[in-house]
Amino acid sequence: AFKAAVLIQQWYRRHVARLEMRRRCTWRIFQSIEYSCEQDQIKLHNFFSYLMDQFTPSSSKERDFISRMFISGESYKEAELEKYCDYESIEVPDSYTGPHLSFPLLPDHATALLEAFQQKQQLHARYILNLLHETRKHLKQLPNISHVSTCYSEEVTVCGDLHGQLDDLFFIFYKNGLPSPSKSYVFNGDFVDRGKQSLEILVILFTFLLIYPKEVHLNRGNHEDHMVNLRYGFTKEVMQKYKVHGKKILRMFQNVFCWLPLATLIDQKVLIIHGGISDTTDLDMLEKIQRDKFISVLRLKKRKESSRKPEIQAINGKSESGTDAAGNEAAPRLSLQPQSAQAPSTANRLEFSRWLRQTVQEQIDTCRRLMDISESEPEELTYSSMVSLKDVDEPCWTRQEEWKQILDILWSDPMPQEGCRENKVRGGGCYFGPDVTEKFLEKYSLQFLIRSHECKQEGYEFCHNRKVLTIFSASNYYEIGSNRGAYVKLGPDLIPHFVQYQANKTAHMLTMTQRQGFPVALISRVEESAFRALREKLFAHTSALIRAFKSYDRDNTGKITLSNWATAVESVLRLGLPWRMLRPQLVRSTEDGMLEYKSWLDDLAMEQRSQEHIQSSLLEVIYRNRSNLETIFRIIDRDHSGLISFEEFQQTWKLFSSHMNIELTDDGINDLVRSIDFNKDGNIDFNEFLEAFRLVKQCP
Numbered sequence: 001a002f003k004a005a006v007l008i009q010q011w012y013r014r015h016v017a018r019l020e021m022r023r024r025c026t027w028r029i030f031q032s033i034e035y036s037c038e039q040d041q042i043k044l045h046n047f048f049s050y051l052m053d054q055f056t057p058s059s060s061k062e063r064d065f066i067s068r069m070f071i072s073g074e075s076y077k078e079a080e081l082e083k084y085c086d087y088e089s090i091e092v093p094d095s096y097t098g099p100h101l102s103f104p105l106l107p108d109h110a111t112a113l114l115e116a117f118q119q120k121q122q123l124h125a126r127y128i129l130n131l132l133h134e135t136r137k138h139l140k141q142l143p144n145i146s147h148v149s150t151c152y153s154e155e156v157t158v159c160g161d162l163h164g165q166l167d168d169l170f171f172i173f174y175k176n177g178l179p180s181p182s183k184s185y186v187f188n189g190d191f192v193d194r195g196k197q198s199l200e201i202l203v204i205l206f207t208f209l210l211i212y213p214k215e216v217h218l219n220r221g222n223h224e225d226h227m228v229n230l231r232y233g234f235t236k237e238v239m240q241k242y243k244v245h246g247k248k249i250l251r252m253f254q255n256v257f258c259w260l261p262l263a264t265l266i267d268q269k270v271l272i273i274h275g276g277i278s279d280t281t282d283l284d285m286l287e288k289i290q291r292d293k294f295i296s297v298l299r300l301k302k303r304k305e306s307s308r309k310p311e312i313q314a315i316n317g318k319s320e321s322g323t324d325a326a327g328n329e330a331a332p333r334l335s336l337q338p339q340s341a342q343a344p345s346t347a348n349r350l351e352f353s354r355w356l357r358q359t360v361q362e363q364i365d366t367c368r369r370l371m372d373i374s375e376s377e378p379e380e381l382t383y384s385s386m387v388s389l390k391d392v393d394e395p396c397w398t399r400q401e402e403w404k405q406i407l408d409i410l411w412s413d414p415m416p417q418e419g420c421r422e423n424k425v426r427g428g429g430c431y432f433g434p435d436v437t438e439k440f441l442e443k444y445s446l447q448f449l450i451r452s453h454e455c456k457q458e459g460y461e462f463c464h465n466r467k468v469l470t471i472f473s474a475s476n477y478y479e480i481g482s483n484r485g486a487y488v489k490l491g492p493d494l495i496p497h498f499v500q501y502q503a504n505k506t507a508h509m510l511t512m513t514q515r516q517g518f519p520v521a522l523i524s525r526v527e528e529s530a531f532r533a534l535r536e537k538l539f540a541h542t543s544a545l546i547r548a549f550k551s552y553d554r555d556n557t558g559k560i561t562l563s564n565w566a567t568a569v570e571s572v573l574r575l576g577l578p579w580r581m582l583r584p585q586l587v588r589s590t591e592d593g594m595l596e597y598k599s600w601l602d603d604l605a606m607e608q609r610s611q612e613h614i615q616s617s618l619l620e621v622i623y624r625n626r627s628n629l630e631t632i633f634r635i636i637d638r639d640h641s642g643l644i645s646f647e648e649f650q651q652t653w654k655l656f657s658s659h660m661n662i663e664l665t666d667d668g669i670n671d672l673v674r675s676i677d678f679n680k681d682g683n684i685d686f687n688e689f690l691e692a693f694r695l696v697k698q699c700p
Contacts, residue, residue, distance in 0.1 A: 022527055025581060027457060029530040030478040032575035033537060034455075035425045081255060085248045087129035101127040103134055103210075110178070110207045117166065117200045125245035128203065132252040135206040138213060139259035144287055146186075146217045146264040150492045153184045153215065156266055159487045160188050160452035160471035161221065164195020164233070168474055168485050169204065171503040176487065179208045179216050186264050188452045188471065189221020189274035189410075193232035195474070199241060202253070220260035220291075221274040222410040222428075222453065226250070227296040258295045262286055262409060270494055272450045276412030276468075277440050278430045279420040282405065289402045297407050298428070413454060414468050434464040441467060447494060459486025459500045475502045479529040531585050537573060538586075539604045544572045549597040559594040562587065643683040 092100075099116040101109055101123075113123070148156055157176055162168055177183050187205055192198035209216045222228065229235045238253070239246040263286065264272040271283075411429025418433040437449065448467045455477045461470045475485030484500045491497075538545065548568035552560045560568070565587065566579035587595055 021581075023457070025578065026482070026527045026530040028577055029534050029575075029582075030482065031455070032577055033533055034478075036537075036573075036575060081251070082133075085129050085133065085252050087126050087133060090124075090126040090129070090245065092124050092126050096124055098122055098124060099127075101131060101207075103130065105134075105207055105210045107211055110204070110211055113204055113207055114170070114173070117197075117204070118170070122241060123203055125242050125249065128199075128242070128249055129245070129252060131203060131206055131210075132249070132256055134210055136252070136256050136259060138210060139256065139261075140292075142259075142261050144262045144289060144291055145283065146219075146261045147268075148184060148186065148217060148264055148266045150267055150490065150494075153182050155489045155491045156184045156186060157487055157489050158186045158188060158272060158450055158471055160473040160485075161190035161455070162187070162195070162201055163190055163223070163474045163477070164192055164198035164201060164237070165474045165476075165503070166195070166197035166200050167503040168501075169201055171475075171485075171501055172473065172487055175499060175501065176489075179212050181212065181215060184215040184217075186217045186266075186272055187219065188264075188272055188450070189219045189260075190223045190452060191218075191221070192234040193223045193229060194477075195233075196237065198234050198237055206256075217264050218260055219264055219272060219274055220257065220262055220410065222297065224257040224260055225296050225298060226254040226257070227298045254295060255292075258292045260291075262289075262291060262406065266490060267492075267494065268445070269447045270450060270490065271444070271446055273409045274451060275408070275410045275429055275453045276414055276451050277432055277436065277449070278404075278408040278412060279432070279436050279439075280404070281408055281440060283444055285402065285405055286409070289405065291406070293399075294403065294406055297403070297410055411453075414451075414463050414470075416463070434467070437464045437467050450488070455483055456486075457483045459484040460488065460498055469496060479526045482526045527585075531582075534577075534582075535586070535604055537575075538569070539601075541572050542601055542604070545569065545601065546597070548572050553597075558598055559596055562593060562595055565595050565597065645683060 098121045099109075099112045116123070150156055157172075159172060179185050185208075191201050191205060195201075205216070205218060209218060223232065223234075226235070234253075235250060238250050242249050262273070263283075266272065408429055411423065411426060413423060413426070413429070413431055414437070415431040415433055417431075418435045420430055420432045420436050423429045423431050440446070441448070448469060450469045450471060452471055452473075454470050454472065455474070456470055456472050459472055459475070462468070463470070469488065471486060471488050472483070473485045473487055475483060477483050481502070484502055486498050486500045489497045489499070545568065548571055549560055549565070550556075552564040552568060562583060563580070566583065569579050570577070587600060
C-alpha cells in the first residue's frame with residue numbers, strides 16, 4: 001500500500017509538472033505574439049512620422065491632406081469642438097427604448113445603464129455625446145496626479161486593465177459592490193481595445209465618475225490613445241455601433257482621453273501608474289505637464305518643438321551666445337519686461353498708451369506660444385494651465401522631455417535585472433530594474449508602486465522585493481481559461497488584499513463530472529489556440545523561413561536538422577520562444593532526425609488555405625501585413641466611412657512612393673487607382689485596398 005501511494009504521488013507530481021510546463025509554454029506564445037504586434041504598431045507609427053518629417057507638399061491640396069491625415073483632432077479648439085459635437089441638435093426618437101440620461105447624473109442612472117447593458121441595449125448617441133461633454137468638463141479640472149485618502153472610506157479598490165471585457169467589470173461590481181461614498185475605486189487605464197464592449201465600459205466608468213467624483217478615479221493607459229485604437233479595435237467598435245454619429249463620438253473620446261489623469265497617489269505612500277517608471281521619471285514634472293497636449297503618446301510634433309526650444313532656453317537663461325550653425329548671431333535672452341529704450345515719450349499720452357497695449361499683447365502672445373495656448377481658446381483656466389502659470393519662474397521643460405515622461409509611465413515594464421534600458425520587446429517605454437524602483441521610492445517617500453499593463457496568469461504579481469505590484473483585471477484575456485483576473489483592496493494600513501476570478505460563463509455551467517477533468521481540457525483548449533496563432537505567424541513568414549532553412553541546407557537536400565530548424569525559426573520570427581520544447585507540437589516526428597522543410601511549410605499553407613480559398617503566396621503577404629494594412633486604411637479613411645476616395649488614395653500613394661523612392665507620374669497613379677477599383681464604384685473599400693497592397697513590398 002505504501003509503494004502504491006508513492007507511485008501515485010510520483011505520477012501525480014509528473015502530471016502536474018507537465019501541465020505547468022504546457023501552461024507556461026502556451027503563455028510564452030501568447031505574450032510573445034502580443035508584444036510582436038505592439039512592435040509593429042510602433043514601427044508603423046515611425047513610418048508615418050518619417051513621412052511627416054521628410055515629405056514636402058508640392059501643393060495646398062497635399063498640405064491639407066497631410067494635415068487631415070496626421071493632425072486629426074489636434075486642430076480642434078474649444079469652441080470648434082463644442083460646435084462640432086453639438087449633442088443638443090440630435091433628437092431622441094419616440095421609438096427609442098434604451099436608457100435615458102439627464103444631468104446632473106444620479107445613482108439611479110448608473111443602475112439603469114448597468115441593467116441596459118446586461119440586456120445588450122445601446123445608449124443613444126445624444127446621451128453618449130452629452131456624457132462625454134460633461135466628463136471632459138470634469139476631467140479638465142483634475143490634476144495630473146489624483147490624490148486619494150483611505151481616511152474617507154474604509155478601503156480603496158484598484159482595478160487593472162479591462163480591455164473591453166464588460167463581464168469582468170460586472171463581476172467586480174457584483175463581488176465588491178458598486179462605487180459609493182464608502183467604496184472608492186481606482187481604474188488604472190486600458191479600458192478599451194481588444195474586447196467587444198469597450199464603449200459600454202467607458203460609459204459606465206464616466207457615469208460613476210460624474211456621480212461620485214471623489215470616490216472614482218481613472219488613470220490613462222497606453223490604449224487611451226486614438227492611434228492605438230485604430231489598430232486594436234475601439235475605432236472599429238464605435239463606428240459599427242454608431243454609424244451616423246460615430247465620427248463625432250470618436251472625436252470626443254479622443255479629446256477626453258488626453259484629459260485623463262496620469263497617476264493616482266494613495267495616502268501619499270502608494271503610487272498607481274499604468275505602465276511603470278524609468279530612471280528619469282520626475283513626479284514634479286508630471287504634476288505640471290499640460291497633459292492635454294499629448295492626444296497621442298505615440299507621436300511627437302517635432303517641428304513645433306524645434307520652434308519652441310530657443311524660447312524655452314531663453315526663459316531658463318540657457319540661450320547660447322555667439323553664432324548659430326548658419327553664422328547668425330544667437331537670439332538675445334527673452335525678457336518679459338517692456339523695453340524702455342523703445343518706449344515713446346510719456347508726454348504724448350495717446351501714443352504711449354497705444355505702445356503699452358501693443359507691448360503687453362506681444363508678451364501675452366509670447367506666453368501663449370510657450371504654453372501652447374491658442375488665441376481661440378476660452379479664458380477658462382484648467383488645473384494644468386494654472387500650475388504652469390503659477391510656476392513660470394521655475395525651469396521650463398522641452399516638449400521632448402515632457403513626452404518621454406508620459407511615454408515611460410504608460411508603456412514601461414519591470415525587469416529582474418538592475419538598471420534601466422529601452423523596451424525593445426514592446427517598442428515603447430523602457431525596462432526598469434529593482435535599483436531604479438528603490439531609488440524612486442526613496443526619493444518620493446513611497447512604500448510601493450501599483451501598475452498594470454501586463455497580463456498575469458494569476459491576475460496579479462509582485463516583483464522587485466514586493467515593491468512593484470502588477471494588477472490585471474481582464475480574465476480569459478488570450479483565450480477562455482488562459483488567465484485569472486484580479487483586483488486589490490487597500491485599507492488604512494495599505495496592506496494589499498487580492499480577489500481573483502474568472503468571469504467565464506462556460507466554466508460556471510460545467511457539470512461535476514466535467515469539472516474533474518477541467519484543468520486538462522482547459523489547458524488543451526488554450527494550448528490549441530496558442531499554437532494556431534503561432535502557425536499563422538510561421539506561415540506569414542514562409543519566404544523568410546525558406547531562405548533561412550536554405551542557409552543550413554548547403555547541399556540542397558531539402559532537409560535540415562531539428563536543431564537548425566529551431567535556430568532558423570527564431571532568427572526569422574524573433575519571438576524568444578523555446579522552439580526545441582515546442583517542436584513536437586509543430587513538427588511531425590522524423591526517424592533520421594531530419595526535417596523536410598518544404599513539405600512542412602506546404603502543410604502550414606494547406607492549414608491556412610482551408611480557410612481562405614486563395615493562392616498561398618498572396619495569403620502569406622496578407623497574413624504578414626493585415627494588421628498594418630487595416631491600420632493604414634483607417635488612418636487614411638478620415639471620415640470612417642469604410643471607403644477611401646480616389647483623391648485620398650492618390651495623395652497617399654504619393655507619400656508611399658516618396659518614401660520608397662518609386663517614381664510615378666500623376667497619369668501613372670490615376671491608372672493604378674482605376675485598375676484596383678474592381679467593382680468600379682468610384683471608391684476603394686478595404687478588400688480592394690488589401691488586394692492592391694499585395695503587390696507592394698513592405699518597407700523595412
